[in-house]
Amino acid sequence: MSDFLLELRSEEIPARMQAGARAELEKLFRREMEGAGISPSEVTVWSTPRRLALIARGLPEATQAVSEELKGPPVGAPDQALEGFCRKAGVDKADLQTRDVKGRATYFAVKNIPGRATRDLLAEAIPAIIRDFSWPKSMRWGAASISTESLRWVRPLSGIVALLGEELVECEVHGATSGWVTLGHRFHHSGDITIGSAADYAEKLRACHVIVDHEERQDLIRSGAAKVASEAGLKLVEDEGLVIENAGLTEWPVPLLGRFEEDFLEVPPETIQLTARVNQKYFVCEDDRGNLANAFICTANIEAEDGGARVVDGNRKVLAARLSDARFFWDVDRKKSLAEHAKGLERITFHEKLGTVADKVERVAKLARWLVEEGIVKPTSVRPEPVEGLSFTAESAPEEKSGASTSSARTVSELADMAEQAARLAKADLVTEMVGEFPELQGLMGGYYARAEGLPDAVAGAIRDHYKPVGQGDDVPTAPVTVALSLADKLDTLFGFFEIGELPTGSKDPFALRRAAIAVIRLVEANQVRALVSEIARSWSTDKTVGPGLQVEDFLQDRLGVMMKDAGVRYDVVQASTDLGTRLDGDVWRVRRRAAALQSFLGTEDGANLLAGYKRAANILKKEDWHGIEGEIAHTGEEDPLSQVDDPDMKAVIDAKMSDRHAKELSYEPEPAEKALMDALAKSEPAAAVAIDAEDFSGAMAALAALRAPIDRFFEEVTVNADEENKRAHRLDLLAAFRAAVHKVADFSRIEG
């Protein structure tokens, strides 16, 4: 058993590619070894900017010899067949053996594959690994690149160390030959380092200022940055992405804290943090009150002779220049009002078929106003009530952080004005210098600029938050102006792209319509916006057609289903809650609550038993082809008769028939269990209906629960298929009425079990 060390040295590997490269190296190494019949158990991979390293422990010295038998044609087969077999098997005809197979003499080729030295296998594996290595981007270099066939690597590959135990694995790849020799830190160590084996590799490098284990460097940066922050009386703003990136840029990381001029803190803190992070890869710090401090932490790759004073000073100057730019943008942008900036949107194309961003702003402004005027978005902020156990709305809904309560709109017309005003300014920051430099700050900067020019807090807040909710954990706006604007913005996007047929396909969603749909659902949900998207589309359109509205509603419904499933709602419960017979419930708020109530009801004993009773009743009705009262009306045998219960035109007819039927005295004395079910239905059905009207789905489930004992008893004591036709008809009607009552609450036929 020996340990194997492979180091592939190169010029600086981009930090962002190192994790993928480690995985690729291990994958290809295992592929090569397993192909040769070796299963490496313990494989460790490391990376620094200048090297990829792999250590495989406990490799055998050689592979086992194996004997392989191949069955050939029977003796007496045509020569051609025999020759073909020999060629395929790679054996001489003379070496074939004959065996008896089910009474027939048959040729066999027996191949003895000798075991091979692992060192030889590795010598072949290394070039294969290098050749097949997949980098996100690779390049050619040097004199060999006069041919495009020359080796490709992420940056020039400069050396290979390959040792099995203490022996060299000799190989050569495009001019690079393996050896014992590597290099240490670019500046702290000059000259060659001779590695003895996998055992001394990491320590020899450490002695030459290279920490080869990336996780150790990450730990050093994480703890080192926290330490220099606390020594300065500050708290590090943790940033795991920066930890990993800086570990990928250094072989000997040394976190150093510097200060920038306090004056810069007058620009929005987000811009400071962003410029420090994105442009300079610096950490930032907070003071004890949680405010951004005038400090940065850079990660040097050297232990400088002066303790890093020069390094810090140089970095401070660079950051100061960057912050000067940010302050310049902040000052210049504020010289114009957002309304003036907004004029520049006429020059930006939103989509070639949907006009400029200015065109979109115009549509959104009108829609936002309309949503308020129609009462779809109401002037008072709704405190979202979490759906029991299944909520995907953040528990603590974000209150307007800007103290909107003091300036929020009180009347519909005030709110409508504010929504329109916010909409007209919401995209203006896209043409500001700051957002041009930092696109991530869209919205946020608009909010700052709005506040700076003295716009009402509710308007500034809406501009700031109108892209929200963006990701899964993102806050959902609840301030009315923001809700109107955010909803209008997303609906306009959905209507627009559906109108021109630019729909998401598979994994491609270039206009982020799925995200827009999820945002609409979450906004609607959190703010109890009670309007069908198809209805909004119809009322809103100039020609009063639904246009793409129904498609958008279906699209939302799909997303809602996915979201509910992700939130732990059973698939069949989702179906039962959205699909009421043939009618889809497009009301997000209702669907969610119905599903939540249904799922918890099904978890109770009453729920499970009622479902069993429902299934039994439905099976009997199906077997008897009994459609009850509804079945007597225009039953063509094609459509689902239950659908007619929901058809307003049919309701009068059904009601008339029902009262007609009920007017008739029962022609026989019902059995006690039958009577009990009739009585229970007479109570439960209206109770459930009242609860449904009030959207009290738990109440509706409770009303259904009262049917559980009577239906159980009915099945126990009453014979449905009585000999007397009048009894049979009445009892089947009773079951149909029971089924109909249950269906008004949810489509139990969708429930499995």
Add this chain to the structure above:
Amino acid sequence: MDRNPQNSFQDMILALHDFWSANGCLILQPYDMRMGAGTFHTATTLRALGPEPWNAAFVQPCRRPTDGRYGENPNRLQHYYQYQVILKPSPPDIQDLYLESLRVIGIDPLKHDIRFVEDDWESPTLGAWGLGWEVWCDGMEVTQFTYFQQMGGFDCKPVAGELTYGLERLAMYIQGVDNVYDLDFNGHGVSYGDVFLENEKQMSKWNFEVAETDALFDLFNKAEAECRNALANEVPIAAYEQAVEASHIFNLLQARGVISVQERASYMGRVRDLARGSCEAHMAKEAPVWAEKYPEWSA
């Protein structure tokens, strides 16, 4: 005579000349046209094509009209200098040579944190791209380091290494000044501002406010036509000059704010067609000669 790159902008340039001259580079002079980057110099673009070895270093003045700040910003200029080194094929010790050149102008990598940070380069205008780094010195980008992979839409065979030093930035760093205009130009008290401040003021005004836009549009069209004329007459180097001219006129039009977002793409496409057309014509003209001289090479 002793160089003093730590205190003198011109000595820093001369030290770089000495260094790269000693390392086998031709020391060329700037291209006598207005251009946005040293890469536009024919010693870079056209020489990056073909199999012939090529090692050259030169200073190239760069014009970026939209970066003008009327002499009021300590870091931004509409006219500044790049130091270009092009080494073809890229030598195996190119990083070491580069780091040595930093030592020569006074940057000690044990006192200053030098880092190679991923930065790939692409010029759609030139149909060119390469992989490499921006080199950081204490967090400041001081050099762009690129291995050219394609130029004018052609694979570079062999690959050239290109080093582009930002001279003012480096000098500010080395001299320890925060304002570019405070740089000591000659080591004897003449400042960068003495030489260039008035130019920056006037040229910023001209770029942003004064330049006659109708005349610029006209110049653009004329350069485009002349490029095609040169191509038709098989003088690709002359055609390439007109592409460089058109590119700069386009930058001026941008600074004047008279090119809309929609038009912008179209203008860039026109410049690209000229530049690539010139490279293609250059390639077509030289390929037979190169193929004869370098049998292992093919176009």
